[in-house]
Amino acid sequence: MPAHDSSAHLITHALPSYLNPDDVGPWGTYLQQVDRVTPYLGSLARWVETLKRPKRILIVDVPIEMDDGSIAHFEGYRVQHNLSRGPGKGGVRFHQDVTLSEVMALSAWMSIKNAAVNVPYGGAKGGIRVDPRKLSKGELERLTRRYTSEIGLLIGPTKDIPAPDVNTNGQIMAWMMDTYSMNTGATATGVVTGKPVDLGGSLGRVEATGRGVFTVGVEAAKLIGLRLEGARIAVQGFGNVGGTAGKLFADAGAKVVAVQDHTGSIYNAQGLDALALQEHVRTQGGVQGFPGAESMEAEAFWAVDCDILIPAALEGQINKDNAQRIKAKMVIEGANGPTTPEADDILHDKGVLVLPDVIANAGGVTVSYFEWVQDFSSFFWSEDEINARLVRIMQEAFAGVWKVAQENKVSLRTATFIVACQRILHAREMRGLYP
Numbered sequence: 396m397p398a399h400d401s402s403a404h405l406i407t408h409a410l411p412s413y414l415n416p417d418d419v420g421p422w423g424t425y426l427q428q429v430d431r432v433t434p435y436l437g438s439l440a441r442w443v444e445t446l447k448r449p450k451r452i453l454i455v456d457v458p459i460e461m462d463d464g465s466i467a468h469f470e471g472y473r474v475q476h477n478l479s480r481g482p483g484k485g486g487v488r489f490h491q492d493v494t495l496s497e498v499m500a501l502s503a504w505m506s507i508k509n510a511a512v513n514v515p516y517g518g519a520k521g522g523i524r525v526d527p528r529k530l531s532k533g534e535l536e537r538l539t540r541r542y543t544s545e546i547g548l549l550i551g552p553t554k555d556i557p558a559p560d561v562n563t564n565g566q567i568m569a570w571m572m573d574t575y576s577m578n579t580g581a582t583a584t585g586v587v588t589g590k591p592v593d594l595g596g597s598l599g600r601v602e603a604t605g606r607g608v609f610t611v612g613v614e615a616a617k618l619i620g621l622r623l624e625g626a627r628i629a630v631q632g633f634g635n636v637g638g639t640a641g642k643l644f645a646d647a648g649a650k651v652v653a654v655q656d657h658t659g660s661i662y663n664a665q666g667l668d669a670l671a672l673q674e675h676v677r678t679q680g681g682v683q684g685f686p687g688a689e690s691m692e693a694e695a696f697w698a699v700d701c702d703i704l705i706p707a708a709l710e711g712q713i714n715k716d717n718a719q720r721i722k723a724k725m726v727i728e729g730a731n732g733p734t735t736p737e738a739d740d741i742l743h744d745k746g747v748l749v750l751p752d753v754i755a756n757a758g759g760v761t762v763s764y765f766e767w768v769q770d771f772s773s774f775f776w777s778e779d780e781i782n783a784r785l786v787r788i789m790q791e792a793f794a795g796v797w798k799v800a801q802e803n804k805v806s807l808r809t810a811t812f813i814v815a816c817q818r819i820l821h822a823r824e825m826r827g828l829y830p
């Protein structure tokens with residue numbers, strides 16, 4: 396091929412073999428979101444391809460001995476999407492449907508989210524394809540420890556810092572911290588966040604994501620003149636994020652009228668007792684059978700009469716098939732990637748305000764950042780101090796995004812991407828390309 400053949404240009408942009416340009420899952424959703432922001436990036440658009448390729452992907456085989464003596468193999472991942480603004484940061488998911496393409500999308504949304512609230516991190520995410528409900532506690536511990544050792548070459552307090560996500564919690568973070576510390580020969584509390592408070596965890600981290608969801612919800616409600624007192628809330632997923640957000644809205648005078656998880660969908664027009672429902676989910680494993688609630692069909696959940704809808708489960712839940720039926724005035728994305736681009740457009744045309752994941756659920760990583768800072772200084776803050784700082788960061792970030800949306804006449808999602816992508820690509824440009 397001649398040295399200046401124009402097709403050489405195409406070769407430098409060839410997609411890596413693991414990237415499917417026709418991905419219709421979460422990674423495809425993310426790519427469409429990047430395409431929507433590109434016209435607003437000015438000269439930084441030259442760098443936008445950076446955002447369409449994860450920086451580093453590790454796929455690991457995680458073998459463990461089961462309680463019955465057999466050997467089982469699980470597939471695990473850690474993806475570092477972008478490290479221009481700092482070490483990788485993002486949770487670890489244990490779920491039977493986890494795929495590489497999903498973890499890539501989740502890691503990319505971490506890059507955007509971390510930049511949107513201006514914490515000094517890049518984006519990363521991890522996961523194992525496993526249904527943790529089918530494991531004993533011992534099997535779960537062995538799986539977590541082996542996975543941590545396998546991804547040990549990528550993670551570290553200044554390299555990449557995991558945290559909880561779906562089906563992972565403080566206990567799992569404690570095992571990860573312990574395994575990494577044993578492998579490196581020194582206690583390294585800063586290698587993960589979301590740890591139990593007695594092991595260097597932060598007060599307020601467990602509730603932080605739900606508190607962030609609530610905080611931006613309050614700000615947006617003021618802006619659109621929606622009264623929270625008596626407002627009807629529907630929540631999908633009543634785990635860490637959905638449960639806390641539902642409880643905080645109920646404490647503020649709103650009514651949680653409908654909740655859905657994989658065990659069922661429940662409804663009470665007078666409002667469900669959110670605290671009692673959290674306890675019911677913790678002890679019974681789901682919302683089904685909650686006293687004082689009627690059951691409803693899963694599909695009917697999306698059409699329920701409500702003012703605020705909070706998806707707080709998995710990706711792609713609000714899609715072209717159900718978006719038209721949504722009656723809420725506002726959708727607050729507790730989950731990552733719950734709304735497909737087609738559904739985004741439908742909601743926009745219906746006048747429903749969508750507070751996107753990349754700002755609405757950033758409270759968790761914000762308090763993770765506080766935890767990491769506290770671990771480095773070994774000086775711990777009070778819960779009031781943490782909550783006050785969290786609320787301030789969320790309010791300021793949300794106000795900034797709102798302004799950008801108004802100025803550019805774009806959705807809050809595109810506005811958040813404008814703010815975040817400019818920060819990431821500016822950092823990329825300033826750092827340069829060569830060692």
Ligand SMILES: NC(=O)C1=CN([C@@H]2O[C@H](COP(=O)(O)OP(=O)(O)OC[C@H]3O[C@@H](n4cnc5c(N)ncnc54)[C@H](OP(=O)(O)O)[C@@H]3O)[C@@H](O)[C@H]2O)C=CC1
Pocket residue numbers: 559560561562563604631632633634635636637655656657658680681707708709710729730731756757759760
């Ligand atoms: N934990 C955190 O700090 C953060 C989490 N997020 C995101 O929030 C979302 C929820 O995470 P988190 O609360 O931590 O996870 P949890 O594991 O605590 O809770 C997940 C909830 O979603 C429900 N769920 C799972 N699958 C479905 C389904 N197909 N239909 C309906 N409900 C379902 C689960 O119930 P069941 O299994 O019984 O159905 C459970 O109620 C995820 O998208 C996560 O990435 C975002 C930012 C931070």
Ligand SMILES: O=C(O)CCC(=O)C(=O)O
Pocket residue numbers: 484485486487508556557558559560588589731756757759760761763
């Ligand atoms: O707390 C963190 O570091 C990340 C939480 C997370 O995975 C998320 O925001 O989606």
